[in-house]
Structures are given as structure tokens and as C-alpha cells.
Amino acid sequence: MQRWALPVALAVLIAGCGGAVVSEPPPTTSTTSIAEIPAPPGETDEEPDDVAEVDNRPVYQGFEAGLREHSSLVAMTRGDTEVYAAPGDEVPLVTMPATTILNTVTVLTVVGEPIDGWAEVMLPIRPNGSTGWIRVDDVELYLVQGKIVIDLSDKRLTYSVDGEELITSTIAIGTNQDPTPTGIFFVTDSVTLRNPDSLWGPHALGISARSDTITEFNGGNGIIGIHGTSNPSSIGRAVSLGCIRLPNDLITELHTMVPLGTPVEIQA
Numbered sequence: 001m002q003r004w005a006l007p008v009a010l011a012v013l014i015a016g017c018g019g020a021v022v023s024e025p026p027p028t029t030s031t032t033s034i035a036e037i038p039a040p041p042g043e044t045d046e047e048p049d050d051v052a053e054v055d056n057r058p059v060y061q062g063f064e065a066g067l068r069e070h071s072s073l074v075a076m077t078r079g080d081t082e083v084y085a086a087p088g089d090e091v092p093l094v095t096m097p098a099t100t101i102l103n104t105v106t107v108l109t110v111v112g113e114p115i116d117g118w119a120e121v122m123l124p125i126r127p128n129g130s131t132g133w134i135r136v137d138d139v140e141l142y143l144v145q146g147k148i149v150i151d152l153s154d155k156r157l158t159y160s161v162d163g164e165e166l167i168t169s170t171i172a173i174g175t176n177q178d179p180t181p182t183g184i185f186f187v188t189d190s191v192t193l194r195n196p197d198s199l200w201g202p203h204a205l206g207i208s209a210r211s212d213t214i215t216e217f218n219g220g221n222g223i224i225g226i227h228g229t230s231n232p233s234s235i236g237r238a239v240s241l242g243c244i245r246l247p248n249d250l251i252t253e254l255h256t257m258v259p260l261g262t263p264v265e266i267q268a
Contacts, residue, residue: 070147070162073110074186074261075121075139081106083132087118093132094125101223102189102206107261108134109186109208110141124208126221128183148187148226148254148264150244152180155236157226157244159254167253172234172245178213180242181224185209185264190255201228201248203255207264211242226264227251 082092096106108121114136123130146161152173159167174180189206196202204227211222228248229235235247246254 070160071143071145072147072186072261072263073113073119074142074144074259075108075110075119075134075136076142076261077106077108077139079138081108081134081138083121083123083134085132087116087133089133094123096123100124100189100206102191104189104191104206104260107186107188108139109261109263114141122184122186122208124186124188124223126210126215128181128185128208128210128212142261144259144261146258146262148258148262150180150264150266152182152266152268155238157246159258166257167250169246169250170236172229172236172240173238174211174240174242175238178211178241180240180244180266181209181212182266182268183209185224185266187258187260187262187264190258190260192255196248197230199230200225201230201246201251203228203251205251205254205258209264209266214241226254 077096077098079098081096081098083094083096084091085093096108098106100106108123111120111122111131113119117136118133119136119139119141120131120133123132146159146166149158149160150156150171150173151158155171155173157167157169157171158165185208187205188208189204191204191206193200193202193204204225206223206225209224211224214222216222222242224242224244226244226246228251229245232247234240234245239245
């Protein structure tokens with residue numbers, strides 16, 4: 001990871017270097033299956049200037065009455081969405097754009113269950129841990145099963161669905177100078193890099209976490225990502241600027257398996 005957090009950097013390079021972004025609307029299937037992801041295109045090993053293909057397809061709808069164990073409720077925006085400090089407020093706290101900086105449909109993980117037409121949601125903004133309230137009528141609700149847990153002391157990532165560990169791996173984490181932030185976050189983006197041998201590997205997941213030390217770089221605000229690496233010897237070390245590095249085969253698996261909105265718990 002260079003000195004910027006991944007999704008912001010990708011967006012800056014897309015905008016500034018002519019890299020095309022391809023976005024698709026999320027599927028409207030009512031099942032909880034995840035669409036198959038096509039084979040990746042190609043990649044870059046320098047400051048990437050042919051960066052990314054955005055994949056909106058790991059989003060599925062299928063909200064069912066009552067939340068099941070190991071499931072999380074996610075709100076998918078239908079357009080620019082006003083977020084309020086409390087239900088019934090007239091003046092919004094912030095307006096979330098319809099798409100992220102990577103042109104992925106904006107999703108917000110719901111805290112608890114909707115109440116009287118309102119839902120409290122986690123926000124992908126500073127400070128980490130920010131929440132707000134949205135009108136349920138402004139979004140589409142769907143369930144995701146699964147959770148990513150990152151243990152910084154053990155330098156380990158685990159992805160579980162219905163309590164079953166599907167992926168577990170040693171990872172690289174942030175340095176003492178630029179540590180990986182801790183807390184409860186969620187997946188905001190899933191991208192494919194054009195060059196699978198790039199510094200960031202073949203794929204990356206953007207998450208709602210922001211760096212505690214990098215507040216501006218290339219016009220971005222220090223968004224944290226989970227991505228692959230062209231330097232596999234860095235796995236197991238504290239060497240990044242806050243992002244999580246995985247072996248390339250495992251970030252590919254996560255990219256194909258993890259829906260947008262999936263919770264990400266980062267433990268000290």
C-alpha cells in the first residue's frame with residue numbers, strides 16, 4: 001500500500017489518469033446467492049494508472065422479517081440519501097451520495113432493527129464509529145450472512161458465514177506510525193485491478209474505516225482497504241500504511257464471496 005488508502009487512490013487515478021470504471025446495478029434476485037465473478041482482466045505494478053473495475057454484483061437483496069443469527073441488515077441507497085442525527089429531525093446531518101468514490105452503489109450497515117420507519121446506520125465517514133438515521137423508504141434493505149474479523153495482535157483475518165470459518169489467513173497490517181484502526185466497520189466497495197501483479201494484488205475491498213494518521217493524500221481522506229500484494233514476503237508483518245494485505249489467492253476468494261455491507265471487526 002502506498003501512502004494513501006486504497007479506494008481513494010484508485011478513484012484519484014481513475015479520474016486523473018484515464019482509467020475506466022465499469023459499474024453495474026446490483027442484481028434484484030431475492031435469493032442470498034452471490035453472482036459469479038468473471039476472471040480478472042490485467043494489472044499494474046507502478047503507481048497504478050489503469051486501475052480498476054468496480055464490481056457491484058456482490059450485493060444481493062432478500063430482506064426477510066426478523067434478523068437471523070450471524071446475519072446483518074444492510075441498506076442500499078436508491079440515490080443521494082439524507083442522514084439525520086435523530087429520527088424525525090428536519091435538517092440532515094449529512095447527505096450520502098448514491099455511489100462511492102469508486103462508483104459503487106452506496107450501502108450502509110444497519111444498527112439494530114428499523115423502528116417506526118427509521119433505521120440507524122453506520123456511516124463511512126470520519127470519525128470512525130459515526131452513525132446516523134435514515135428513512136427506510138429511501139433505501140432497499142437486504143440481509144448479508146457472514147463477518148470478517150481481523151485480529152491485529154495475531155495478524156490474522158477470518159471470514160465466517162453462519163459461524164463457520166470459510167477463510168482464515170495471516171495478514172500484513174499497519175505500522176506503529178500508521179496503524180490499522182480498530183472498531184466495527186463494513187465493506188463499502190469490491191474492485192478488480194486490471195493488473196493482477198500490481199502492488200495491491202488482483203482485487204481489493206474498501207471498508208468504512210478511515211486511517212487515524214493519514215487524513216489527506218491525493219485528495220482522499222485515508223480510506224482503509226483489504227487487498228492483495230505484489231510482495232508476499234510482507235504477509236505476517238506490520239508494514240502497511242493501515243490497509244490489510246492478504247495473499248492474492250485469498251483476496252480473490254474474498255472478492256467473489258463477500259457481499260457489500262458485510263461487517264468487518266478489527267480487534268487490537
